Amino acid sequence: MLRPHLPAQRGAGGVRGSLRWLEEAMRASGANPAAVRNIIYKDVGLPADMQALYAILSRLYAEAGLSAPPLQLPASVPADLELLGRSKKRAYRTFLSGILAGRTPKLMVAGKAGVGKTLLIEHLERELSRQVPALRLTRLLLGEDISAALGSGDGGHPNLPFALQAEQQARAAQQFLQGCVAGGRGALLIRVSGSGPLGGRQFGGLPLRGHDAELVSSAAWAAEHLLRRAPEGLAVLLALEEASDLPPDLRAEVIHLAQPSSAEARRYLMSTLSVDAARADELVRQTGRHLDRLTLLVSAKRGQPVAAKLLADPQAARLLAALQVAQGPVGVSAPRPILEAALGQPLESLPPYLRTLLDEVNPAEPRPISPSLLAETSAQQDPAVLRQTWQRLAAAARLRPEWAEWELRALTELRDWPALRAWFESHPDLAALAAPLWSRVRQSAPPPARQAVARWVVTYQATLGRYDHPQARDALFTLLEAEESGPRLWARIKLAESSLDAGQFEAAAAQLAHPEVRAALDRSSSLDAWHAEAQADALLVEAALKRWQGDLSAATAFVEDPRTDSSGARATLWRGLIAKDAGRWADALSLLMSVPPTSPLLFARARAQEGDLRLRLGQVAAALSALNDASARLQLGGASPQERARTEARAATALRRSGHVLAALERSRAAQALTAQALTTQPYTAVQPSADQADPVLQARLVSESIPLHLALGQWPEALGAAARALALLAEPNARQAEAAYRTRRTEYRAALIYLSRGLGLPYLHPFRGPGPEGDNADLRRARQILDALLSAAHGLSDREQVLAFDMRLSRVLCEPDAAAALNFAKLALELTDHPYAEAQARATLAEALLRGEQIGAALGEINRAHALLRRVAPSGTTDTDPGLHAQLLTLEARAGLLEGPAGARTALTWLQVALTEAHLAPFRVGVWREVGRLLEGVAGGEALALRLWPQLGLPQFDLGVWRLADALPLALAPEPKADPLDSAP
Numbered sequence: 001m002l003r004p005h006l007p008a009q010r011g012a013g014g015v016r017g018s019l020r021w022l023e024e025a026m027r028a029s030g031a032n033p034a035a036v037r038n039i040i041y042k043d044v045g046l047p048a049d050m051q052a053l054y055a056i057l058s059r060l061y062a063e064a065g066l067s068a069p070p071l072q073l074p075a076s077v078p079a080d081l082e083l084l085g086r087s088k089k090r091a092y093r094t095f096l097s098g099i100l101a102g103r104t105p106k107l108m109v110a111g112k113a114g115v116g117k118t119l120l121i122e123h124l125e126r127e128l129s130r131q132v133p134a135l136r137l138t139r140l141l142l143g144e145d146i147s148a149a150l151g152s153g154d155g156g157h158p159n160l161p162f163a164l165q166a167e168q169q170a171r172a173a174q175q176f177l178q179g180c181v182a183g184g185r186g187a188l189l190i191r192v193s194g195s196g197p198l199g200g201r202q203f204g205g206l207p208l209r210g211h212d213a214e215l216v217s218s219a220a221w222a223a224e225h226l227l228r229r230a231p232e233g234l235a236v237l238l239a240l241e242e243a244s245d246l247p248p249d250l251r252a253e254v255i256h257l258a259q260p261s262s263a264e265a266r267r268y269l270m271s272t273l274s275v276d277a278a279r280a281d282e283l284v285r286q287t288g289r290h291l292d293r294l295t296l297l298v299s300a301k302r303g304q305p306v307a308a309k310l311l312a313d314p315q316a317a318r319l320l321a322a323l324q325v326a327q328g329p330v331g332v333s334a335p336r337p338i339l340e341a342a343l344g345q346p347l348e349s350l351p352p353y354l355r356t357l358l359d360e361v362n363p364a365e366p367r368p369i370s371p372s373l374l375a376e377t378s379a380q381q382d383p384a385v386l387r388q389t390w391q392r393l394a395a396a397a398r399l400r401p402e403w404a405e406w407e408l409r410a411l412t413e414l415r416d417w418p419a420l421r422a423w424f425e426s427h428p429d430l431a432a433l434a435a436p437l438w439s440r441v442r443q444s445a446p447p448p449a450r451q452a453v454a455r456w457v458v459t460y461q462a463t464l465g466r467y468d469h470p471q472a473r474d475a476l477f478t479l480l481e482a483e484e485s486g487p488r489l490w491a492r493i494k495l496a497e498s499s500l501d502a503g504q505f506e507a508a509a510a511q512l513a514h515p516e517v518r519a520a521l522d523r524s525s526s527l528d529a530w531h532a533e534a535q536a537d538a539l540l541v542e543a544a545l546k547r548w549q550g551d552l553s554a555a556t557a558f559v560e561d562p563r564t565d566s567s568g569a570r571a572t573l574w575r576g577l578i579a580k581d582a583g584r585w586a587d588a589l590s591l592l593m594s595v596p597p598t599s600p601l602l603f604a605r606a607r608a609q610e611g612d613l614r615l616r617l618g619q620v621a622a623a624l625s626a627l628n629d630a631s632a633r634l635q636l637g638g639a640s641p642q643e644r645a646r647t648e649a650r651a652a653t654a655l656r657r658s659g660h661v662l663a664a665l666e667r668s669r670a671a672q673a674l675t676a677q678a679l680t681t682q683p684y685t686a687v688q689p690s691a692d693q694a695d696p697v698l699q700a701r702l703v704s705e706s707i708p709l710h711l712a713l714g715q716w717p718e719a720l721g722a723a724a725r726a727l728a729l730l731a732e733p734n735a736r737q738a739e740a741a742y743r744t745r746r747t748e749y750r751a752a753l754i755y756l757s758r759g760l761g762l763p764y765l766h767p768f769r770g771p772g773p774e775g776d777n778a779d780l781r782r783a784r785q786i787l788d789a790l791l792s793a794a795h796g797l798s799d800r801e802q803v804l805a806f807d808m809r810l811s812r813v814l815c816e817p818d819a820a821a822a823l824n825f826a827k828l829a830l831e832l833t834d835h836p837y838a839e840a841q842a843r844a845t846l847a848e849a850l851l852r853g854e855q856i857g858a859a860l861g862e863i864n865r866a867h868a869l870l871r872r873v874a875p876s877g878t879t880d881t882d883p884g885l886h887a888q889l890l891t892l893e894a895r896a897g898l899l900e901g902p903a904g905a906r907t908a909l910t911w912l913q914v915a916l917t918e919a920h921l922a923p924f925r926v927g928v929w930r931e932v933g934r935l936l937e938g939v940a941g942g943e944a945l946a947l948r949l950w951p952q953l954g955l956p957q958f959d960l961g962v963w964r965l966a967d968a969l970p971l972a973l974a975p976e977p978k979a980d981p982l983d984s985a986p
Helices: 019-028 035-042 047-063 086-100 117-131 146-150 162-178 218-228 262-273 277-287 291-302 307-311 314-326 336-343 371-380 383-398 401-414 417-426 428-444 447-463 470-480 485-501 505-512 515-521 529-549 552-559 562-567 569-581 585-593 600-616 620-636 641-658 661-680 696-705 707-712 716-730 737-760 778-792 799-814 819-831 836-852 856-873 883-900 902-915 919-937 942-949 965-973
Strands: 106-110 137-142 186-192 234-240 253-256
Touching: 019 035, 019 047, 035 047, 086 106, 086 117, 086 234, 086 253, 106 218, 117 137, 117 186, 117 234, 137 146, 137 218, 146 162, 146 218, 162 218, 186 218, 218 234, 262 277, 307 314, 307 371, 314 336, 314 371, 314 383, 336 383, 336 401, 383 401, 401 417, 401 428, 417 428, 417 447, 428 447, 428 470, 447 470, 447 485, 470 485, 485 505, 485 515, 485 529, 505 515, 505 529, 515 529, 529 552, 529 562, 529 569, 552 569, 562 569, 569 585, 569 600, 585 600, 600 620, 600 641, 620 641, 641 661, 641 696, 641 707, 641 883, 661 696, 661 707, 696 707, 696 716, 696 737, 707 716, 707 737, 716 737, 737 778, 737 799, 778 799, 799 819, 799 836, 819 836, 836 856, 836 883, 856 883, 883 902, 883 919, 902 919, 902 942, 919 942, 919 965, 942 965
Parallel strands: 106 234, 106 253, 137 186, 186 234
Antiparallel strands: none
């Protein structure tokens, strides 16, 4: 109607108003010229292009003196459909525009699962509700039983003629359709789920039948009864998966929907999820371009409510329940084997659209694609589905011992209390697994089960030394409130244990004296499990009290009482401890080594005690190995920082004895850091810190034990500072006065070592020697003063007091300048020896004092005895003994040889050089050659002898005109070794 009114002008773009001219005008305006023909002929195009073309046409209308008709843009398409293909956009516009124009469109859309039929219906339903609120809108999902979806009764008697069956189905359909119209208008949106074979879908238990009573598919039935026979005024959209068997004379447009292309799906995900192209491509591959999965993915990612839709799908509900179960108490991700066990099938067997609910960036630890989605579905999950999920997990975990924690969680959630009790009774070494269950058990379990789990909770916390942990206290009070006497008695014994652990020995004794405890402990028959275990534990507490009192005979009698056998590894460990204190070394080692690794923490503690004992017996390498093993196991077993710190400190001592002083200092610092960690990062804050956590005595002990390490490096100021800090800590008020007093004496003894080392001008590391008659000074006098004061005060006959007295007597020899007095102190030390290693130490010190008095023969005799004793310490060879003491003996032999004259000196020094090639002596070579050089400096002709034995001393770098022999010999004969791994790692 416009073209005849325009002048026939031809320009570069063709005749004004022609299609070619319009395309050029669109191009000039920046719009898409290719849209012109689609808009004019098909009424298809983007709104922006339509508006640009309308502006051009409006100008032409004005030139012709005409009024342009109003612009009627097609119904806007939701972004989801705009991005996901032309067929869905076309179906959406066709149906919506028809209704908005007052028509009653009849439209069918067909496509396989996942092309977007449900999405299309959802958008149409939303938009029609918004734009035509008066329109009666019905949404119908036809599944397995169509009569149920229509709200009709059954399909009739199966013996009815087929024609009557078809008639009844048609009548039910008509009744339904009449209800879809109100005020003469309505819209029916039908989704046929699947196609189904002939006779596969049902109508009240009978097969679907068409107009002529023939068997039909659900798609054909819906097309015949709901689309063709729709009443006037009812618009119908029928969404099918298969349109091949529809009635041939059906008058309705069919739009075939296609899956979105990879590019369309990628654009959709990039637009809706704001991901880059690479991530979008990955998600497209995961979902297989399945539109339902894509929209589910987007909805889940956006946190949109999709729970009801998911839980309506049995497979989705099962997966979500498995995720809920397998995530564990801390949530986030789920171990894949656990998730698959709870699900009852491998994840690979899930339909692809369900896999989109999982984020499998880490395949070993899948997680829900949206935590909020899982939280929403968990709140609405069917309890029966959840129970079945726990049952599957429990059954699978029962066959996998490493899944014990999951089995116990499942039994707790299922409230299978007998099975839970039976599990712990058959796995007594896994009490740690009771702790995570306590809160739920306390709330839900009946008294017998609650008390049984409370027992294991207390056992676990007690094993860690955490008697005052809120969980332990709660479980203890649960037992103390029990009606039965057994749980109450058991709890009272644990309270006594806690007092013992805190060093409150009098309180522990008072708790054992409680009338209920005494009466129960005197019983000898008809003991249930509670009473039997309480008796065993009480005997161990009695043994510990007697050990503290120094009555090792009584302690041994208690700990070896056959009734303690039921305590298993705990009893074995205590027997080993008391045998160790009683000096029964072989028994102690045998008992400690027999603690089974099935009790991880007890085994670790036994290894620590074994290391401590081997260190005392002079088996330094074996001691370090045991202590390192104990340290690692204590950490893995969740031991307290304080317990780990004590073991680290002993390992530091073993390293110092091995000559690896830098590594020892690092371990000592690590031990001190552990106590600082315990004080600044409390594992629980509801109660006061435990005695161990707030105990200045432990901190002082660790600081004090670092003093010999600083002295071994010649760090006298650092050693003085450590001693002052330790004494200040020990002066603080504490509940462990006896322990504090002992640690004070130990620290004062180490203060004497500071003066001894500084007075001699030597690092406190073998080889070590006492002063000559002219070597006395203020530091040595102060060392003697401290040691004499400590030795003059009697402090009992306990094992550790005897060890301290022995150490002090050895040190008293080394700070005494008078050879005769030194010899006397050495003999006093020899009287305190109780095993070969201690005797070897005493005889080496005795030999040193004899050499100061130039009693060469006697000294060599003591040296030979000491060597023999060291061989007894480690029958496999001296490499496992104290290498520092070995180096000391070799130095004393060389010293004796030098005192014998040139011939003896040459022989002794040649032998010394050969002996020092043993690898375990490497850390001590510098000290040995330093001492030999000092001795040669005091011998007539010593320098000449050294040049004959070691010609390299004539080289410029060892020029004896520059260097003293005490410095040149270490440089020439003990060059700095390659970095020792023990000195380069904590």
